[in-house]
Amino acid sequence: MKQHPFKMRLLIYISLFLTMVLAILPWPKHIGAWQSVWLIIMVFYWSLNAPQIFSVGSAFIVGLLLDSLFGSPLGLHAIPLVMMCYILCKIAPHFRFFSHVQKLTLITLLTASYVLLITLLQNLLNIAISSIFAWLLVVVTTLAWWPISACFSGFIKK
Numbered sequence: 593m594k595q596h597p598f599k600m601r602l603l604i605y606i607s608l609f610l611t612m613v614l615a616i617l618p619w620p621k622h623i624g625a626w627q628s629v630w631l632i633i634m635v636f637y638w639s640l641n642a643p644q645i646f647s648v649g650s651a652f653i654v655g656l657l658l659d660s661l662f663g664s665p666l667g668l669h670a671i672p673l674v675m676m677c678y679i680l681c682k683i684a685p686h687f688r689f690f691s692h693v694q695k696l697t698l699i700t701l702l703t704a705s706y707v708l709l710i711t712l713l714q715n716l717l718n719i720a721i722s723s724i725f726a727w728l729l730v731v732v733t734t735l736a737w738w739p740i741s742a743c744f745s746g747f748i749k750k
Contacts, residue, residue: 597645604646607634607744608654616661629732631658632706633740635673636699639680640687641744651677665717672709676702696734703733 611630635654638646655670662669679702680687687695707726714721 600642600645604638604642604650607638612654612657612661615658629729629736630740632673632703632729632733633736635677636680636702636737637741637744639677640684643681643684646677647681648674648677664719668710668713668717668719671713672706675709676706696737699737700730700734703730 608631611634614630631654635646635651639651651673652670655673656666658669658673659666683698687698690698707729711721711726
């Protein structure tokens with residue numbers, strides 16, 4: 593990270609704010625899976641590329657904000673985000689040496705784990721879920737990872 597820490601923090605806060613706005617915007621039902629993709633990708637991206645700035649505590653706060661925005665029980669999104677962020681912060685020093693296939697596989701597995709944890713927590717809390725859209729999130733996140741990652745990598749290098 594060549595940027596000044598204040599500029600990096602500002603970029604992180606702005607990107608997370610924009611992804612939260614995208615998460616609460618009303619979306620048509622046929623593209624509803626895109627609703628929370630943006631925030632998951634941003635949390636994954638910043639956990640991998642700025643683990644000294646964005647770590648487990650930041651993911652917990654983002655998860656609590658997401659819970660309050662969606663009106664879900666507190667911790668429903670925060671707990672899985674914290675678990676995924678912890679794994680990513682531990683992998684972060686080695687991530688840049690992974691091949692593209694390994695990176696995409698890791699993001700896919702972590703997104704699937706996130707969806708599985710959310711689904712399990714919703715089942716425990718007797719919250720109605722739509723499993724098709726939940727698992728479509730894994731596919732959409734995997735497809736959206738590379739363009740968004742490349743875009744933010746360009747911002748960081750400047």
